[in-house]
Amino acid sequence: MLIWTITIVAICICIALILNLWRLIQGPTISDRILALDTMYINTIALILLYGMYIGSGLYFEAALLIAMLGFVSTAALCKYLLRGDIIE
Amino acid sequence: MRFFPMPFHSMMLFVVWLLLNNSISAGQIVLAAFFAITIPWLVKDMRDEHPKIRRPFLAIRYVLMVMKDIVVANVEVALLIIGPIKKLQPGFVAIPINLSSDLGITILASTVSLTPGTVSAEISKDKTWLYIHSLHLDDEQALIAEIKTRYEAPIKEIFGC
Amino acid sequence: MNSLLWLPFLPLLGTFVPLLTARYSRTACAFMTAVLPAVTLFLILSHASDIFSGKHFFASVPWVPAIGLELAFRLDGLSLLFSILILGIGLLVILYARYYLSAQDSMGKFYAYLILFMFAMLGVVLSDNLIQLWFFWELTSISSFLLISFWGHKSEARKGARMALTVTGAGGLALLAGLLLLGHTVGSYSLQTVLDSGDLIKASASYPIITVLILLGAFTKSAQFPFHFWLPNAMAAPTPVSAYLHSATMVKAGIFLMARFYPSLAGTDLWFLLVSLTGLATFLTGAYVALFQHDLKGLLANSTISHLGLITLLLGMGTDLAAVAAIFHVINHAIFKASLFMAAGIIDHESGSRDMRQLNGLWKYMPYTATLAMVAASSMAGVPLLNGFLSKEMFFTETLHQASLGSLSWMIPVLATLGGVFSVAYSMRFIHDVFFNGEPINLPKTPHEPPRYMRVPVEILVALCLMVGIFPTMIVGNLLYSAASAVLNGDVPHYSLAIWHGFTYPLLMSFIAMTGGLIIYTNRQHFFKFHAQFPTSDSKLVFERVMQTLASKAHKFISFTENGSLQRYIFFTLLLAIVMTTVPLLQLNTTAGQRPEIPVDALSITCVVLLCVAGVATVIWHRRRLIALLTLSVVGLIVSLAFAKFSAPDLALTQLSVEVVTVILLILALFFLPQKTPKESSPRRVVRDLGLAAFVGGTVGTICYALMTRPLDTISTFFTENSKTGGGGTNIVNVILVDFRGFDTLGEITVLGIAALGIYKLIARMRLFMPSSDDKGRPWSEDKYPLLLAVISQSLLPLALLVSAYIFLRGHNMPGGGFIAGLITSVAIIQQYIAHGVDWIKQRLKLDYQIMIGSGIGIATLSGLGSWLFSRPFLTSWFDYFYLPVIGKFELASAMMFDLGVFLTVVGATMLILANLGQLTTSERATQKEHE
Amino acid sequence: MQHLSILPILIPLIVGAALLLPPLSKNIQRQRVAALFGLFSLMISAFYLLYQVQMEGVHLYALGDWQPPFGIVLVADPVSVLLVALTSFLAFAVMLYAVNGQDRGGAYFHPLFMFQVMGINGAFLTGDIFNLFVFFEVLLIASYALLVHGGGKQRTQATLHYVILNLVGSSLFLFGLGIIYGTLGTLNMADLAVKVSSLHAENATLAKTGALLLLVVFGLKAAMLPLHFWLPKTYASASAPVAALFAIMTKVGIYSIFRVYTVIFGDHAGELANIATPWLWPLALLTIVVGTIGILASPGLKTLIGNLVVLSSGTLLACAAINSEAATSAALYYLVHSTLASAGLFLLADMIARQRGQAEDRFVHSRPLMQPRLLAILFSVGALAMIGMPPLSGFIGKIMILQSTQSVAESLWLWPLVLLGSLAALITFSRGGTTLFWRHNGNVSTEGEAAKPLEITAVILLFLASPVMVIFGGDMTIYTQHAAHYLHDFQSSAYDLLPGIMQ
């Protein structure tokens, strides 16, 4: 059952990722694209956790944690660029 | 206070360390304590002054309430998203706020973003207005009132400002 | 005779004498300079009697055996003869130059060059080793360059010197090739061996090429046609140089070379054709051209060419007697030509001109010098009772005995006589035009006799002309005989140096030459008119033009290939790479190997789609820079996912953290670089690049696939087995990084540290263009530090540091480690910079990033050095388990120290880059505002 | 001295790190003293290492005490120690020049210089192919940073090209390493050499692509045609001490080619035996041609030297293609000679340029020099050495190279090209020299800067090597022959370096 659920959820996430990609490519505004990327980070976190569950390993937790931490920084930096141009001022 | 310039953070760090290591062995506790002391000591200069939590229990209650709201909000929003888009009535709302600390404003804005169909979009220069975007705006005044009573008031109380 | 080893070096020692004594009086300097050559001459002469009696002297010590170079000298008849010429005439030139050089000329320098040249020449003639011979040969080119360009401020001197160096240098290179081939053929670079292996050489397949190459060396040096043009231009040198180099010595080096290798190379048809025809051509051209020179030295130079041609012709004939005649003429020519040059120098010196159209009737002004010059010139013309007559007579005799041209052999004596006619004519011109022929015209100075001692060298030489001319056997008999015997490497045929041989054909030829010469000279106006019809070609101009064309063609080629386009350079680099890899790849029959493949799943397909779409989107949108950056992030993200999926958690972590820092850097770059990318690639260029890109990508993909589908045995099992026991950690990757291959990591953090330092250098004093609005022309927002971001960032910092500590500490046993921890810390700090700005941080964070880098690398190195205390190699790790009450068992390892170094370097480097870049722009903005 | 063979890497590393730390970091005088002291001790240790290797044979230094082929080893053999000694000597002389003020053109000159030396020495000493990559990167990144030293548009421009090209090169390097590891499963060069012989069929084909990719990478460093474009401009625009230090940079590429294609893919490599030769030979000859043309086209002294470096690279590559002991020996001799001579010339060009006002080092009419005689003497020495005319060392190297050709075809190609290259150098040097020193008018430029005694000492030190290499040419060539023999002897250059592996 678990494997099946994981598969179903994985498919959900795959669709979600494709939708994110679609938005990223489609735009229309740059803010949309950043948002899409940010969402993609979140979906990726789920994907990694799911994979860890699938193979029954806890080794990938830190990767998920890092995406959570660093994805935010990169979103913030991108937005700051759009707002101010200079991100470190 | 010399050892704990940021007691709340120290506590959090202590817990988080143990969380991360999934262990409460003596060695990890020593390490947790070590980091709970050193990290705040390292970063204490890197902070602006923030008001202290005056009412910790209220704070906990607030957190729990927000968590519940998040779940509810999400279900609501999920339904809205899946439902017919044409029926959605989005809107911008300006909410007057009366919080004197940046931390308070931040918590309020974050809460608003996490809960029912609203996202904090902007804060006015003089920090007296919070602009939000609502996914489905039925009644503007009701929304303002709900946010002010449900979230702003407890925050004010927690930090005493 | 061991003195032979150091004897040639006496003049070398002597080069320092003039430099040291130049500060004293000129006479003293000249005298002191002359001492060492005189001693050398004396020492060499002291062996003369032995050599005359048939003895040869050899001396050698090994020098560079690898190339067959020995320090090897020989003193035989030929060497003796040339040594005497070099040192004897050299001494006279020293004396002469004492008076010739003006006060402005640096006498010390001149003498030093002169003696250096003397040394080089002596080395050439005394060499008993092919390589060493070439060594000195090149030295003569160099020292003659210095002498010709002695008056370097004059354009002709520079050009003449360069021309001489170029031509003789080129010949020298040919000679080197020839000598190396010769040595290779014989199997030895010893001259004696080579001389004894004549038959072997002539039989070998490389004989023609050897001969041609060696002759090229000889011909260029001896100004043989068609390489003769440099010699007249070398007349820009001070006259003592001309007298010495261009009459007596250097130009004779080529002759010497032919004489030296006579036993090895001469006597074949090839030799005859090359040498005698070249000699003949040179003999005639020189003689003809000499007649029409207006410059006194030009006339002498061309006559030198002609006489060198004569000697070459003799050497080419291949008969023993011709060789003897050649040697004899070498002596005679050296004597009379040196004196003529000196006389010309005196005339130039005392009258201020060398133009024979101005110089007239000098007899009245300098009768004594005129007498000397006339005797010498007569000798040149081949007037009986003078030495020139004797050797010319021998020359005529030999031309008559020549049969190698078959039925055309009669031409040789005829042409020789024709040459003789012109010799007489130009000698006449020298005498008549200068010393008689009316009054001088517009001379800068009133001519008069030179100082007493300036004439002495001329007197000695003219005296020699007479003495050799009248008592040849007594004066030069032995010398000639022993030299000839050396040239012929054995028996010398019978010859007679008598003045009178009866009424013979040669005498007739001499007579024809005399009368013909006189006729031509008296009718010179017609000849001058005839000659004037031809366009004068100034060899200097031609040479310069050729050189300039060469340079400009080269320049054109270089600026065509190295056109400064990086795109082209990269294109070629990749093209070469792809050609080199695809050629072997064509031999690969099947791409897929035996290894079973992992089945495909939906998740992977999704990721592949994401990766490919994002990658292609990056390319398509590379001109919309921010979007390209976003798609690039997606690619990075998927790459980290791939690492995670294929069991490399450490890689995933590293890739993720590096990715963020890279994106931040690129965002910074976005701000400072122009916001728009114009479309400038032509469709053709795009198609070309796409083609190459596809080709490269295809090849890489193919190889990658081929590799992955084939099984592999690696050394990695060792790491797996020893990770825990030997490295003390369960995370094998980390143990490899800090222990098994810690040295790589040390290098890697050094790279990072250096990059930071380099970037700091780049940032320093960088003047930036900062757009005041974004790419759509919208002004920037006024909200510098958004409130939410600022507050939240502060709260995240301690958390991030804790995570960083966690990642750091677990690294040895679980995915993580110093590098990732360092990047997390850096990103956390960068976030504070983004949220709060530089000034805010500056007041609060007192970290010297440079010191962090230094101490990071230092700590990592020191942790490696620790093992020296235990006599183990650098970076030998140490770890142990300890027990403490309460805490329990824990591990301490030197690898953690190492990892700490890594951590510090990473943080220091990243922050040095970003913080300084931020700081710079902030201060710039401030100043800009001030200006406004 | 158990640790002697790692000192050439550690000394510059430690001194470089120390230069970033107080009390050295803030005071330029102290930095100079420390840098000179560091390089001097480096020189001593390098020459002592050379002596030791000659006396006792190859030093194998297993880092971390992990035996080959598992750990990284340093191999101090006759070839590598020769180059290390050369680098150390060069670095010391160049630093002696730089401390007269050239080190002021920007921050971190001394530590970067140290790291650069560390990278070069590491690349020479390492016996591990991935570690070679790492040291390549160390020396490259340091060279990037040093290249911009002194600032200026041209420098930035040249650096940009240099950096990007080398980044592409580094990518190719990694592709190549991936293929090598993916087929052979090991990284130790000796182990690779042993394993490569047992490769068969398809794996051998794959390995071949990797090996040839590496050739492109090394060729890029060595300025092999058509990868040479970057060199003349880069060298001409670098500040003098940097350009002089760069004289050894192309040699790193050359060295790697010798090491990799003699030891790993040499005679014993089975299907991969001597794979580089068919490529190397024509490209080397073309490099010589292009170098020669470049020499003729050179408008100034620095460009000329840059093109001479290309020429010498081509010559050395031709030696590598000939692939014999004699050729390797010739190459080693010529390499040492050309490195020192070109380095000295770069420094000299700088002294000349500083005295000629706007004309700088270009071959044009200008004001007279302040120290014409001194500079002219030094110039002649450098020029003669570079052209390969006696009495300086170039001729021995040239003759060794000419003598090392093995077949008529080889001789027919190489001899004319090498000799014409010399002729081109002769022509351009005589044109340049006469112009620089004699074609002038007016007074000495007031903005000119006379060469300082230490600077002159540095140049003399570099040039002095040339006559020394002639006078002691016998010993020197015996050494290079010995080193070449070592490199070509599979037993000593491969099996002996794998103590734990059964043959």
Next chain:
Amino acid sequence: MEGMYAFCVGLLTACGVFLTLRGRSFSVVVGLTLLSYAVNLFLFASGRLKLDAAAVLGQSKSIGDPLPQALVLTAIVIGFAMTAFAVILAMRARADLGNDHVDGQIPQPRHGINQKTGGAK
């Protein structure tokens, strides 16, 4: 799976190469970054792909080849350093030379070509 992986590596390489061949420094840097991704994936693949085989003792069923992972880690770090340098150098070049073309000057379109295309139109 290997085929897809190889395809991705090839595609990334191609994208990287194409961008590296562009004229503006930003594109080139992006291209080099893509290329370094491809390189890292390639180098990683030289140890062959394995699922659930993290090189951590006691954590997974089997153990993949840890050596290429360590090599890739080194390569990533070095690549990062190099990219950082290239980015800042691109800025510096822009500051010094006034434009962001890798050759330091904007190439002038050649007249001949313009005329030709103009004529064709």
Next chain:
Amino acid sequence: MPLYLEIIVCVLLLIGGIFLLVGSYGLARLPDIYMRLHSPTKASTLGITGVLLASMILQSYLQDFVSIKELLITLFLLITAPVAANMIAKTAIHHGIKPLEKTRGKSLIEKMRHRNNPPE
């Protein structure tokens, strides 16, 4: 694994998966940037929480001790998601991106852009 645990994990996972999908679906579907902002900040955050909880339970079971470090990710996301949303909203407002025609209070955008107070 006990069935009840498996069921809990599966339910949590499914909830997470669905919310994640809905979040991304909204992102793709909703008509303007301001509306799209809602879906990832909320739906995805909740979705990830579901997956995290599931992972927590499963890993705790698999590794035989309570593994609650996944909470840390939740914590991070809860803290950062609103800020990210705020930043993106700010960029959209700064760029003056027009909301859907029927949006109420459109006039506020100009005020927000300059962070002024709303008109009285």
